[in-house]
Amino acid sequence: MPIIEKLAFYMEFPFVRYAIIVGVLISLCSSLLGVTLVLKRYSYIGDGLSHVAFGALAVASIFKLTNNMLLILPVTIVVAILLLCTGKDTRIKGDAAVAMVSVGALAIGYLLMNIFSSSANISGDVCTTLFGSTSILTLKASDVYLCVGLSVAVLAVFVLFYNKIFAITFDEKFAQATGVNAALFNLLIAIIIAVIIVLAMNLVGALLVSALVVFPALSAMRVFKSFFTVTVAAATISVVCSLAGILVAILAGTPVGSTIVAMDIVAFFGFYITSFIRSR
Amino acid sequence: MGNEQWAMSNLGRTMNSEDIQKKNPSLIKCRQLTLGYGAKSIVSDFDYDVNVGDYLCIIGRNGCGKTTLLRGLAGLLKPRSGSIELCDGLRRNQIGYLPQITVVQKDFPASVEEIVLSAFQGKKGFLPFYGRARRERAMECMALTRTESLAKACFRELSGGQKQRVLLARALCAAERLLMLDEPVTGLDPESTDAMYSIIRELHKNGMTIVMVTHDVDTALDDATRVMDFNNIRRENGPSVPQTRDERCR
Numbered sequence: 001m002p003i004i005e006k007l008a009f010y011m012e013f014p015f016v017r018y019a020i021i022v023g024v025l026i027s028l029c030s031s032l033l034g035v036t037l038v039l040k041r042y043s044y045i046g047d048g049l050s051h052v053a054f055g056a057l058a059v060a061s062i063f064k065l066t067n068n069m070l071l072i073l074p075v076t077i078v079v080a081i082l083l084l085c086t087g088k089d090t091r092i093k094g095d096a097a098v099a100m101v102s103v104g105a106l107a108i109g110y111l112l113m114n115i116f117s118s119s120a121n122i123s124g125d126v127c128t129t130l131f132g133s134t135s136i137l138t139l140k141a142s143d144v145y146l147c148v149g150l151s152v153a154v155l156a157v158f159v160l161f162y163n164k165i166f167a168i169t170f171d172e173k174f175a176q177a178t179g180v181n182a183a184l185f186n187l188l189i190a191i192i193i194a195v196i197i198v199l200a201m202n203l204v205g206a207l208l209v210s211a212l213v214v215f216p217a218l219s220a221m222r223v224f225k226s227f228f229t230v231t232v233a234a235a236t237i238s239v240v241c242s243l244a245g246i247l248v249a250i251l252a253g254t255p256v257g258s259t260i261v262a263m264d265i266v267a268f269f270g271f272y273i274t275s276f277i278r279s280r
Numbered sequence: 281m282g283n284e285q286w287a288m289s290n291l292g293r294t295m296n297s298e299d300i301q302k303k304n305p306s307l308i309k310c311r312q313l314t315l316g317y318g319a320k321s322i323v324s325d326f327d328y329d330v331n332v333g334d335y336l337c338i339i340g341r342n343g344c345g346k347t348t349l350l351r352g353l354a355g356l357l358k359p360r361s362g363s364i365e366l367c368d369g370l371r372r373n374q375i376g377y378l379p380q381i382t383v384v385q386k387d388f389p390a391s392v393e394e395i396v397l398s399a400f401q402g403k404k405g406f407l408p409f410y411g412r413a414r415r416e417r418a419m420e421c422m423a424l425t426r427t428e429s430l431a432k433a434c435f436r437e438l439s440g441g442q443k444q445r446v447l448l449a450r451a452l453c454a455a456e457r458l459l460m461l462d463e464p465v466t467g468l469d470p471e472s473t474d475a476m477y478s479i480i481r482e483l484h485k486n487g488m489t490i491v492m493v494t495h496d497v498d499t500a501l502d503d504a505t506r507v508m509d510f511n512n513i514r515r516e517n518g519p520s521v522p523q524t525r526d527e528r529c530r
Contacts, residue, residue: 175402
């Protein structure tokens with residue numbers, strides 16, 4: 001009983017309620033697109049984009065923008081489009097481009113923060129951005145509205161274009177040859193992914209974003225056998241893990257981001273063992 | 281069928297079979313076509329017409345440009361020069377395409393039904409969900425390729441021959457007038473190969489135009505009405521200028 005009382009006590013605070021709302025929405029969105037990313041062999045893109053978002057955040061903080069989303073979101077979207085839509089015939093191959101952009105953005109971001117920052121605790125700031133240790137608990141009402149708005153938009157696009165996204169994920173060439181505008185939907189996927197990454201950075205921090213994208217999808221793919229069930233399962237796993245992670249973090253005082261990721265890892269091994277037992 | 285949507289798409293096909301009796305009009309016209317990747321031209325200065333009712337086999341050794349040409353015809357590769365023109369009112373979303381299976385697909389968590397239904401995404405309309413007409417059509421295509429009993433099965437757990445027949449069912453759903461096949465029997469055992477060919481033969485008999493890339497010269501040529509041969513040409517003048525033999529069998 002004391003745990004429930006403790007939780008009820010924490011629920012009184014608006015920032016805890018905000019954290020839970022935002023956490024659930026972000027994990028839902030990221031897991032849905034995660035299935036597509038993993039299957040298209042783009043798992044690493046989430047990681048690369050989050051580093052870009054970190055770099056953009058550093059620039060935004062130098063210019064002391066009141067709403068840093070205005071810079072971070074467009075920059076991340078542009079990079080996502082460049083990485084996902086330039087095709088396979090470019091001079092620098094996809095994985096090398098991701099590695100280059102991601103490390104480059106990280107280094108430049110940290111460099112800029114060090115040179116221009118007026119804060120006394122630079123390493124603290126950087127650590128917070130990278131691992132999201134407190135940002136989820138310092139959300140303002142306006143952040144929550146923005147997050148809810150963007151998440152609902154992402155969900156709506158995903159549901160409406162679910163079948164198109166499936167067709168392009170399974171076989172882009174076939175889709176293109178039979179009259180689907182594959183380039184347009186790749187663009188749409190790139191934009192959605194960028195939005196999700198930027199949102200998820202608030203929840204788990206820049207370095208841990210790809211865990212949110214990759215783990216639920218991989219867990220679901222161990223056990224489920226159709227795209228629809230995999231998608232639904234990934235979404236469920238992700239939401240449950242995030243919720244559990246946030247509650248544990250609040251009760252035990254652990255950092256929110258890494259607790260959520262730890263939950264995702266536990267779930268992954270659970271599903272892995274299940275599939276192993278089933279196949280015996 | 282008793283369904284408006286499907287009756288509409290069938291209308292095009294009935295008109296075509298009338299056309300065949302008069303004179304076979306062209307479906308695809310290639311003029312001075314050059315295709316290639318990077319700096320390399322693989323097919324160059326190539327004129328060819330694919331006609332309504334053709335069963336065209338493209339043969340030749342590895343790397344001679346068969347698949348490249350098919351990708352060009354399927355609109356996946358932009359010509360470096362020259363043109364590929366869809367004629368006789370043919371639209372991209374009336375073409376079915378059976379590409380070579382990819383590594384990604386071999387381990388893809390999807391049911392057979394989901395994959396076959398995905399063929400309709402190129403058709404007109406917004407299609408957030410599939411209506412009954414489309415589901416029925418998908419079941420028909422699965423019946424034609426003898427995969428209807430696999431509808432709920434998981435694609436990655438099927439045998440090679442079953443996978444290929446599922447992808448053929450998907451191509452069939454998309455194909456209203458033209459079906460392009462890229463090495464449809466590669467990696468299949470003799471039994472599955474025969475099954476595949478007999479399905480394709482049946483489709484051609486029912487009025488489908490077929491363009492097929494294949495290594496399996498003997499069997500394929502028994503059925504083909506036209507053959508495009510990429511062999512023995514490349515050495516003379518760089519990029520391939522395939523010879524064509526028409527009406528070999530009829």
